[in-house]
Amino acid sequence: MASSSRSVPAFVRLAGHPLRWQLLAELASSDLRVRELVARVGEPQNLVSYHLRLLRDEGLVTAGRSSFDGRDTYYHLDLDRCADGLTGAGAALHPALHPALRTTRSGSAGDPLPPGPDDRPAVLFVCTGNSARSPIAEALLRAHAAEAVTVISAGSAPRPQLHPDAVRVLRDDYGIDVADARPRHLDTLTGRRFDFVITLCDKAREVCPEFGAASRRMHWSVADPSGGGPTVFSRTAADIDTRVRHLLPVLTTTSPKEAVS
Template identity: 40%
Template sequence: MHTSLTDPAPPILHLLAHDIRWNLAKALAGSDYRVGELATLIQQPLKLISYHLRQLRDGQLVHERRSTADGRDLYYSLDLAHIEAVYQLAGATLHPCLGDDASAPRHAADATHAPTRVLFLCTHNSARSQMAEAILRHIGGSTVLAFSAGTEQSTIHPQAIITLAAHGIDTSSQTSKRLDAYAGEHFDYVITVCDRAREICPLFPGDPHQIHWSFPDPAAIAAPLEQARAFEQTYTQLLTRMRFFLTVLDRQRRGA
């Protein structure tokens, strides 16, 4: 006896089946961008890019956030954690084995490759970039070397220290530094974590990969309880981004 199959395909498969939406997702998987930059990357008219971004936004795969540097601009980011969850769910509807999480990165030390050098850049090097440096150093093991700097120098925000300590991450060796402290040094990746730093980000020697993660500044919130929640949210989002970033690095190493 045959069972009738009439189930619709999961919505994420419909959303990403279109070439433009697929390429938008691929671009945003690596970095956050403004709509004009996406139009240039994908070589499609601005109105068409805006239309398909709206489709991805309505499907909760993409988020937008107004630039803190130029308030007229919007940055678009891919919700990697949500896509991971719904992709696994879509796979499980086809076959239970396809719902397993097979994407966990392996970070064993590899003596044949030099550690990947990553610099996180922010405006004051007090909150977002400091947290990013600490998280990557904590979970990246010996395969990465993490650094951070600011276009201006400040001090590490106390709430950043408190938030990281609550997750077992020590920041006692970290200090706030200006970008010129790394003059002449080579980095494989430069990741800006605030819009102002990204929009004035200089060229670096050695042509490193430049990535932008558009995060609001949790230190800009004055109310203590709301500020603590904002720092915790920043931690969670950075951890998610870092996990996917390390997966990419791990697969690049194995491919090499």
């Protein structure tokens, strides 16, 4: 009998477990709390927590305290780390598979999406003040997607103006000028249709209204960078940019009516 000294790659061992694969699949589209994962996979909380810990130990999943309720923890899937794991597994099987699963990394936006039809996806980003996280997401998606999507942002309690560090980081790090933009209230969008409604603030997630039965709700648990200074804003913008890049294929390949979460 032939034998091999090559061990199974860590990503394959982890992702190959049916429950862990379910957890990865659920977290691929939205940051979620343990009780939400328990409800979605239909398994006991202690079992879900155990497998989440294994995924966290390997760096595939990260955890952060909710800014709305400190007793809650949001879990987030690191899709770039998953891409690295898939690439490594492919290379371990055969060298020819090494480049096949590479994804565009931060710092390179790649080619913009082609112009979409008149019914192109409509995306709404929401946070509380609409002064930092959601306008950063709006600007980055508009830059990446060109005319392929309609995108706007709003807040549940908007501030008078954009945070100056949000304006700076978009200008200096991404070449995007939003100096003339102003925060808007969610109430001004009443009656609008959005295919994707994405909250970036744990508090805003709890109060965000519905925008049509067919809209897909997603949550990105991103800490408020306000008060943290330029370095914190740069890290926050980089995190949002990564999430936006991973959103692009979802916008072009997923029908919101078929993927309401």
